[in-house]
Structure formats: structure tokens, C-alpha cells
Amino acid sequence: MTGGAGFIGSNFVRYVLENTDYSVTVLDKLTYAGNKESLAGLDESRFSLVEGDIADAELVNELVPRVDAIVHYAAESHNDNSLSDPRPFLDTNIIGTYTLIEAARRHEKRFHHISTDEVYGDLELDDPNRFTEATPYNPSSPYSSTKAGSDLLVRAWVRSFGLQATISNCSNNYGPYQHIEKFIPRQITEVLEGRKPKLYGAGLNVRDWIHADDHSSAVLTILEKGEIGETYLIGADGEKNNLEVVELILETMGKDKTDFDHVNDRPGHDLRYAIDSTKLRTELGWQPKFQDFEAGLKATIDWYTANRDWWSSAKAETEAKYAEKGQ
């Protein structure tokens, strides 16, 4: 798999080692978002980490013949970074994915591509429809457009070259080991540092939250039971607006729920994402386990509180980047 030292990838590695007999090889460049500590203490007889770039064709072609299947998580993943400096998003999300699917095709390996609901653009708050596998692509940001591009490459490689691939598009994940640049861990660590959460704009934007472990169980289900060439949307009916989430974090951490700052909004900020995961549930029998967002959020707050060593060295640099933009 790729990107196993990142947030969702490291949760997937642990999920696979705990719930299956598979062995896992991680290819990860260990960018600012990758952290070896997220993989510490795993059973080394079933797990190894190779440090390298998914766009390095020589390395990828050396590794791919040794595995049965490739699950592709590696990406530049943060919308705000993509607005400041889009180039790494093109290199990793487009050229990196191209390099991997070329190798998977040459060596005839099963490929699963991890993507996002952001490829579909955004919805109005009162739109009764949610995203489905048939929703047209309409990405808004440099990040989401490069993810959309990578999805389309995979689809074309299936059709033109018979690549044995599936795709999944998941909603916003939360849980342990998420980089503190992202919304939920940023706010939790701001409170732990004695500062206030930072809400973009009025905070009415809606995200459809899913626990990272539910994303992992869905990916494993698709890998084992999914139909080649198909796309599956992954979501757990977790729509909440950002204001509600900030208030819940503050209350759970024993603070006044109004004790946050409004900061500059994100340019082009998508209003609402919402996933209809009927296809995955009915065709492959998948169900999410984490239905209680408040309990999942509380466990996530406890994890960041107990694991300051994991995040504290990245905090000052992350906040300095936001401060430059008044965020």
C-alpha cells in the first residue's frame, strides 16, 4: 500500500494487521504529513516500511511484483496547502497515481484507488440529494481537481488496458493520528495549547464525518468483494456543520461553547458534502460501526490529550502557516 505513514493509511495498516492475516508493505515518502511514529510497535514479521516516492517508477516497479494487491492512499491531502502551492498536488496525486497504475498494469496486480467525495464539488444546504456514484465530477480546489484527475486516470486504465481496479470516494475522516493542520485536530490542539479554536467564516459549511476505522473496514470490503471497474462511495450519515463541531469540542473539553475565533474563510470554500453509500451497503453488505459521533470525538480528544509527543513538534510551524493567511 502507499501512504501508510499518513492519517488514514496508518489507521488502515493497524486495522489490517488486527483483523486479517495479510502482510503489509508501505511505500511512503514521509513528507511533512507522514510520520513513522504512527506505525511504531507493529509486528515486523507482517509489516515493513519503504521510504520513497510513488512517482519514482524504478522503485515502484521493483516493489509491485512482490505484492498481491496495491491500495493507494498516498496523496497531498490538504485543501489549504493546495491553495498556497498547488505543484506538489500535481506531482503526487496525478503523476504519482499514473506511475502506480502503469506498474499495476505491467505486473497485472489488483489496484484499489482511495479518493474523496470532494471530486463531486459541493451541495446546497437544503439540497435533498446526496452524492452518489452517478453524480458528475465538479471539483473546486487544486486538491480536489487533482484527486478527480487521478480517479479519471484509473477509470481510463480500466477501460483501455483492463486494469483490475476499484475506486472508493469517502467523506471527511476523523480519529487518531490525523495531522494537526486538519479541522478537528487543529481545534483540539489549539484548546490543549490554551488558545481558541479557529472557525472559517460563519461555520455553516457541512461535512459528512466518518471514523477512520469505518473507512478501513469499507476499503477492506471493497478490496475483497468489490467488482472490478466499479466505484463505491463510503459514508456513515455523519453530516454536521463546522460550528456544531467546534461547539462540541469546546464543551467536551470543559470550555464555554462560544469561546472560539472567527478567522478568514477559505477561498472557494465548498459549502456541503453528503454521501449516499447505499451501493456499498446493499451490494457488498458493509455497515459502519461508529454511529455515535460524540463518543468518537471524545475518544479522539482523549487521544490527542494523551499523545502530545506525537503532535507537538509540528504545531508551531502549522500555526505559522495559517497566521500568514489570517486563518
Ligand code: NAD
Ligand atoms: P495524509 O496527508 O495524512 O497522508 C498522506 C500520506 O502520503 C503521508 O504519509 C505522506 O508522507 C504520503 N505521501 C505524500 N506524497 C507522497 C509521495 N509522492 N510518495 C509517497 N508517499 C507520499 O492524508 P490522509 O488524510 O490520510 O488521506 C489519505 C488518502 O485518503 C488520500 O488519498 C486522500 O485524498 C484520501 N481521503 C482523505 C479523506 C480525509 O478526510 N482525510 C477523506 C477522503 C479521502
Ligand code: TDX
Ligand atoms: O482551522 C480550520 N477551521 C475551519 O473552519 C480548518 C483547518 C478547517 N475549517 C473548515 C474547513 C472545512 O469546511 O473545516 C472543514 C474541514 O476542513 P479540513 O479538515 O481542511 O477538511 P476538508 O477541506 O473538508 O477536506 C478533508 O476531507 C476530504 C480532507 O482534508 C481531504 O483530504 C478529504 O479529501
